[in-house]
Amino acid sequence: MRALVWHGKEDIRCDTVTDPIIEEPRDAIIRVTSCAICGSDLHLFHNFIPAMLPGDIMGHEMMGEVVEVGHGVDGKLKVGERIVVPFTIICGECEQCRRGNFSVCERSNRNKHFAEKVFGHATAGLFGYTHLTGGYPGGQAEYLRVPFADATQIKVPNGLSDEQALFLGDILPTGWQAAVHCDIEPTDTVAIWGCGPVGQMCIRSAILLGARQVVAIDYLPERLSMAEAGGAIAINFAAESVLERLNDLTGGKGPDKCIDATGLEAHISHHHPDTVIDRAKQMMMLESDRAHVLREMIYVCRPAGILSVPGVYSGLVDKMPMGQLMNKGLTIRTGQTHVNRWTDDLLRRIEEGQIDPSFVVTHTVALRDGPGMYRVFRDKQDSCIKVVLKP
Amino acid sequence: MSYMTKMSNIVRYEGDPRVIRSGPSSLPAVDRWSKALGWFSLLLGAAELLAPKSIARSLGMEGKEGLLRTYGVREIGAGIMTLSTEKQMGVWSRVVGDGLDIATLVASRDRANPKSGNIGIALALVLGITALDLIVAQAATASHSRRRGEQRLYGDRSGFPRGVEAVRGAARA
Numbered sequence: 087m088r089a090l091v092w093h094g095k096e097d098i099r100c101d102t103v104t105d106p107i108i109e110e111p112r113d114a115i116i117r118v119t120s121c122a123i124c125g126s127d128l129h130l131f132h133n134f135i136p137a138m139l140p141g142d143i144m145g146h147e148m149m150g151e152v153v154e155v156g157h158g159v160d161g162k163l164k165v166g167e168r169i170v171v172p173f174t175i176i177c178g179e180c181e182q183c184r185r186g187n188f189s190v191c192e193r194s195n196r197n198k199h200f201a202e203k204v205f206g207h208a209t210a211g212l213f214g215y216t217h218l219t220g221g222y223p224g225g226q227a228e229y230l231r232v233p234f235a236d237a238t239q240i241k242v243p244n245g246l247s248d249e250q251a252l253f254l255g256d257i258l259p260t261g262w263q264a265a266v267h268c269d270i271e272p273t274d275t276v277a278i279w280g281c282g283p284v285g286q287m288c289i290r291s292a293i294l295l296g297a298r299q300v301v302a303i304d305y306l307p308e309r310l311s312m313a314e315a316g317g318a319i320a321i322n323f324a325a326e327s328v329l330e331r332l333n334d335l336t337g338g339k340g341p342d343k344c345i346d347a348t349g350l351e352a353h354i355s356h357h358h359p360d361t362v363i364d365r366a367k368q369m370m371m372l373e374s375d376r377a378h379v380l381r382e383m384i385y386v387c388r389p390a391g392i393l394s395v396p397g398v399y400s401g402l403v404d405k406m407p408m409g410q411l412m413n414k415g416l417t418i419r420t421g422q423t424h425v426n427r428w429t430d431d432l433l434r435r436i437e438e439g440q441i442d443p444s445f446v447v448t449h450t451v452a453l454r455d456g457p458g459m460y461r462v463f464r465d466k467q468d469s470c471i472k473v474v475l476k477p
Numbered sequence: 478m479s480y481m482t483k484m485s486n487i488v489r490y491e492g493d494p495r496v497i498r499s500g501p502s503s504l505p506a507v508d509r510w511s512k513a514l515g516w517f518s519l520l521l522g523a524a525e526l527l528a529p530k531s532i533a534r535s536l537g538m539e540g541k542e543g544l545l546r547t548y549g550v551r552e553i554g555a556g557i558m559t560l561s562t563e564k565q566m567g568v569w570s571r572v573v574g575d576g577l578d579i580a581t582l583v584a585s586r587d588r589a590n591p592k593s594g595n596i597g598i599a600l601a602l603v604l605g606i607t608a609l610d611l612i613v614a615q616a617a618t619a620s621h622s623r624r625r626g627e628q629r630l631y632g633d634r635s636g637f638p639r640g641v642e643a644v645r646g647a648a649r650a
Contacts, residue, residue, distance in 0.1 A: 091496055093482060096508060096562070100500040109492040131503075132562050139485035141496050196490070223493050231492070272646065290636050296646030311630035317641035354563075369561050440644050445636035448629075457503035465621045469629040 088477065089143045089227030090456045095133040098144060098457045106223065106231035111158025114235030116150035116169065120248040121225045123147075123456070123473040124256060125282045126349070126398045128464050130216070134350060134374065135400045137200075137216040146173035146213040147256045148225025149248060155235065162236040169239040170255045171225060171232055172425035175211035178237030189422035194234060195220045209422065226456060228477040240429045243437065249444035249474065250436055253287070258443050259428040261287025261347070264396035265295050266428075267419035268343035275299040277332060277341035277386070278318070279379045280348035281309035283446050283472045284396055288345050289316045290441055297343075301335060303328055305353065308469040312446070324355065332386050340388035349397025350375035360405065367404060374401035384410045395420035446472045453477040507616040511564040514571060514613060517606075518556030525549030536599060537592030538585050548578070565621055568614040575607035 091101040106115055124147050129135045149170040155163055163169070176183050180192040194211035195201050197220050201208035204218060211233070214224015223231065232238055242251045261284055268276060276297040278288045281304035292300045293316065302313035305324040314320050321331045332341055354361045354376075364376035383393050384407050393416055411418075435441050448471045451459055459473045478496050486495055504512075525532060526549030529542035538545070551574055559567030582603060586596045637644050 087494070088500075089494065091499075093479065093499070093502065096504050098503040101496045102498040102500070103494040103496050106494055107492050109490075139488065140479060140482040141485045141489065143494060217488070221488075221490070221493075227494075272649070286636070291648075293637070293641060293645050294648040296649040307628060308630055311632045312634050315632050315635045316637070317635070317645070365563065369557050369563075435648070439638045440647050441636055442638050443636065445631075445634040448631070454500070457501065460503050461505070465623065467623055468627055469631075471631070 087228040088453060089223070090145060090453065090475075092130060092138050092142045092144055093140045096131060096461075098131065098460050100454045100457055103143065103227070106229050108154060108156045109231065110233060111156040112234050112236055113156040114152050114159055114163055114232045114239075115154040116148075116171065116230050116232060117153050118148050118150040118225055118227055118230055118477045119168075120150070120252050121145050121148035121227075121453075121475050121477065122252060123226070123459060123463055123475065125284060126215075127460070129350060129398055129400065131460055131464060132351070134368075135216055135398075137218045137221075139217060139221075142214070142216075142221070143223040143225075143227055144214045145224030145226030146215055147252060148213070148230060149242065149252050149255065150230065152235075153229070159236045163239060168242040168251075169232075170242055170251050170429075171213065171230065171239060172254075172259075172429070173213055173215070173256045174238075174422060174425050175213065175220065175222065175233050176237050176426060177234050183237070186424055186427040188424040188426050194238075197221055212422070226453065226475060228453070237426070240426070240433065243433070246436065247444065249447055250442060251433075252474065253283075253443040253446070254429050254432060254436075255425065256423065257283045257287050257446070258432055258441075259425045260284050260396050260423040261289075262291040262428050262432060263421075263423050264288050264345050264347065264394045265291035265297075267394040268292070268295075268345065268392050270295040270297050270343060272296050273298055274342040275301060275336050276343045276345065277301040277303065277383075278313075278345045278347055279303045279383065280346070280397065281306070281313045282347065285309075285345075285347035286312055286316060286446050286471070287443070288347050288396070289313055289318045292345075293317045294435070294440065299335065301332065301341065306466055308448075309471060312471065316445075323353075324357070328382060329386055336388070340386050341391065342388050343392045343394065344383040344387045346379045346383055346393070346395045346397045348379045350377075350399050352376040352378040364404070373404045375399045375403045377403035377406060381405070381407055384414070384416060387414065387416055389414040389416075391416055393418045396423070447474050449473045451475060505620055507613060507620050508564065510609075510613045511559055511568055511617055514568060514610065515556045515559030515564070518552045518559060518571060522549045522552030522554075522556055525552060535592065536582075536585065536595055537590040541585075544581070548574075548581075551577075565614065565617045568610055568617055571610045572607065572614055575603060575610055578603045579607065
């Protein structure tokens with residue numbers, strides 16, 4: 087089969103690889119019909135997240151048709167069914183899965199001992215996202231082995247297109263969880279940093295959850311225009327002061343809730359010297375993550391507010407203003423998404439027409455064009471916001 | 478398939494797909510050139526930092542070992558930046574560094590210098606590298622920049638088939 091394979095920093099190739107096989111009784115094999123490039127794939131593309139190996143298959147946003155099931159799937163999945171595959175692999179049986187904390191499933195990370203050394207405790211296995219999270223081959227491929235397939239899936243009802251369902255596997259529940267973590271009240275102003283695909287889903291989720299005012303912060307006109315279309319007030323941080331504008335919009339009180347949909351690769355700007363210093367330190371391996379957005383959120387957030395962090399961080403950040411955080415009494419909530427905790431509800435909202443996540447797709451190309459699209463997406467060329475690949 | 482890809486199969490789980498044949502890379506030619514220049518910077522910088530006396534002697538620049546060490550640090554910095562995702566800045570910093578190298582060599586090329594022949598050779602090499610750096614820097618900037626006039630706006634993409642206000646707070650009910 088063909089698959090997008092990581093060969094090193096900024097080196098993705100569409101390779102011919104051996105086909106996946108059923109390895110465990112609860113496995114299934116799907117023929118991938120649609121997959122997407124996620125913003126967090128760019129962290130791997132840039133080799134900012136450790137433990138990728140040449141030959142690893144990329145991709146954790148995918149869906150397809152079941153073509154083979156193991157005997158342990160026990161009738162819960164049938165050949166021919168269409169499923170979205172959540173990026174978190176879940177057993178559905180361990181204590182954390184029973185609590186709905188799916189992204190920290192205790193059984194699905196097959197490199198558990200490695201993860202325990204790095205994080206203290208292992209988290210769930212993830213598709214196509216380093217050997218720290220199990221080294222599972224990703225879904226930017228023609229076929230994918232789905233471990234624990236009786237639990238690790240979302241069945242797609244007839245009538246929904248791939249583009250409407252695909253994002254149930256990651257960015258829609260990620261944006262939703264980030265907004266739910268904010269405990270949104272009808273009087274709240276929610277400020278969202280980063281208007282990439284996850285940021286766009288955060289905006290829609292905050293609207294659905296009833297925020298009075300949603301503010302979107304970015305510098306790319308195409309992203310800000312999409313944010314405004316979704317009901318947000320746009321702040322272009324390259325053209326105006328985020329602090330002053332947020333104070334204007336909130337009567338000087340600051341946003342009640344802040345969401346970091348940017349993560350470890352915050353934009354480098356000469357207007358914000360800490361971003362330049364962070365980048366220099368990152369190059370010298372003195373820190374792994376650029377935390378400008380976290381610092382800014384802590385500074386601008388209303389006291390006793392909530393900071394929600396769906397953006398991916400990999401390791402160590404410097405100059406965290408703990409004094410501001412503590413004295414303002416802020417709460418931070420974060421974590422990889424417990425995808426299956428939210429998908430029944432979100433699928434219903436899609437079917438009812440409350441939200442149609444396909445709005446975010448700006449580019450659809452064949453899988454073989456994937457390597458080039460990684461560059462287009464990374465360089466923000468051609469007004470690219472979300473790439474869907476068709477194997 | 479690269480040697481590293483073959484090696485990585487050692488730690489791969491038995492049933493996992495393995496690369497049979499590699500396709501074209503996402504890394505364009507200009508980025509490969511940047512990478513090569515980055516490694517060149519690191520090697521040259523290390524030589525200037527570790528063996529400034531030998532370099533000074535061969536160029537008749539005795540007494541300027543401190544300056545050569547400083548240039549070594551500069552080269553290593555440029556190399557690290559050129560090998561990073563900020564490769565355009567890295568290659569442009571190499572161009573600036575080339576200017577300093579040329580100025581230093583020209584200033585040292587006088588009749589009193591017994592190694593002025595070596596200085597001439599070094600100057601020719603630096604001029605050649607400068608031309609390469611300039612070409613790569615311009616190509617890298619063009620390759621990674623947003624092109625003018627290609628911008629599209631998405632003001633019609635709300636994601637809410639019934640409109641924003643119709644669903645505001647729908648999940649609170």
